[in-house]
Amino acid sequence: MAFENHFEADRRGKRDWLEGRFRSSKIYGWVARAGDYTSAGPAGDHLRKNGDLKSVGDLAAEESGRADRLVANLASQIEVKSKHLRELECKYNETSLSLDTMMEQRDLLLQSYNEGSHLTLPFADLAQLLLSRQYISSSYLVLSSMLFFCNAKQEWQSCACIYSLTCLHRHSDLSVIASDVICVTFFDASEIQRMQQLARHNSRRVLAENESLRSELDSKRRELEARGKQLEKLVAQNEIDTRKLAEEKRKVAIFFMRAMFCLFHVWCCQIDKSLRTLFDLHLKNSVGFAC
Template sequence: MDSSSGEESDLSESEINEYKEKPYEEIRSGKYKVKALNGSLRCPFCAGKKKQDYKYKDLLQHASGVGKGSANRSAKQRANHLALAKYLEIDLASEADETSRPTVPQVVDQTPEQTELYVWPWMGIIMNIVAESKNIDTLHDKGYWLKRFAKYKPINFQCFWNEVDLTGQAIVVFNSDWNGFVNATQFEKAFESERHSKKHWNGQQTQLDSNIYGWCARADDYQSDGPIGDYLRKVGKLQTISGIVQEAAQDRNSVVANLTTKIDLTNENLDELQYKYNETTMSLSRMLEEKDRLHLAFIEETRKMQRLARDNVRRILEEQEKLNHELETKKRKIDNWTRELNKRETLTERERQKLDEDKK
């Protein structure tokens, strides 16, 4: 019996939809409280449960799940929860709007670094690689450069050589994540600390030395002529830090939305499976009851047949005993008659002999 209704009799399956109108009106009238003063939602028909601080979606799922049927729920409990689901969908629909309303991000001022255009994936540029006959093979080896800048964790190195004057320029490729950006900026700062940055390179164009210069690839490098610009345009694109952050946030929101959709579909599938499980459980229960009934009927019929068989055997034995007794009685009578007959024959023979003697 459902403790929330106070009625002693339970409902049949056909009365559930009709009965749910009564608790629905009682919820609307305030007899059962769904929304607390602090705004939290609760199930008034599961007062003994520990969890009484539901979100709108969770409470609606709870009410619908119980209302659709459970093997351990009475029909009255299901009707009460169907009434709660109806109340949530009609009278508290605004709660669903509030929970589904996306949070509006606050607009913050962007720093110049956030609006500066970088080449992404993150890349560094090395200029003024001067080769000599004794080290030309080493400088042509990509592994040498990857090892030299290993502290910045590059993932690739592309060198472009001028075979006439044995000078080269190169691109260092870093990971496309934020760790890659940190490594790229540290790579640039290392050259700045040695006064071999892009600024110093541009100032030394007329008086070149043998030192290499390096910096992070930006928009002017991307749009430049020559092999460096061609390579950057081929494998990268221009992005601001704020743009990358926004794109990552959009991707994350898209993933969250997709996961939310999948979770909703999974919950719907679970509800459907729960409903089918309940149907199967009820069908199995009926089958087990029918099996028990047939088993009891079989046992009763077997006992009846055994009882009849015993009665028949006892009757046959009694009849056989009676026949044996009658046969024995008749046998004794015949024996007596035989003895009597023999006696009479003997007497008759004596009398005949006596008569024969008298005739002589």
């Protein structure tokens, strides 16, 4: 409205252009309406070619539909992101459970290793133990498997093998040969070290995946929060635009009423002027006839 009032105040509005009063080389301007859109001439042709005739209600409905589509699109994106976030949470929980299971297995492996290490006896101590219990004598000791002495302490070592010690026992009074088999299981240090390295590698890998999932989860959560704030801003902006459109409709209605009142006033003035002209003409004719 300020645009149109500016030109009307400077006598360069639509009425001045149509009536041809005070026409100059300056620019004339006004807000195009339905009459201008359907009128003949360059202005009407330009409007029909480059514009669409819309009412304030049509503009309000179009703006409201655009805002609704934008809100629906954002809501759909938030739903997709939420679904992806739930999937990431499930994957994170599965990875955490797998990590806990692996840590429990690692603890059990270490416990088994610690318990097995106490069963390892030096060869000299084991031989002395057997002789003290009179299972065998030094002349009747037979080893049925290969023995490995790994260091100066002469500890037995085997790769998950079972050592069999066959013992012959001869009593001084009885000519009886008895056999006894003692089985001792030893853990290989290199095998345990390899298993520990594998467990550490798997633990580091699971921890790295867990950290990556946590980072991605935090990123998606921040993105969802940002989308939610943007949606709230759009809803608030939609309410503001709705109020602005309602105010604009009210102003247009007031302007239309004022324009109609002005047209009615001009029409009344023209009628009054015509009546006065007819009355003066009637008086002149009456005076001429009397003379």
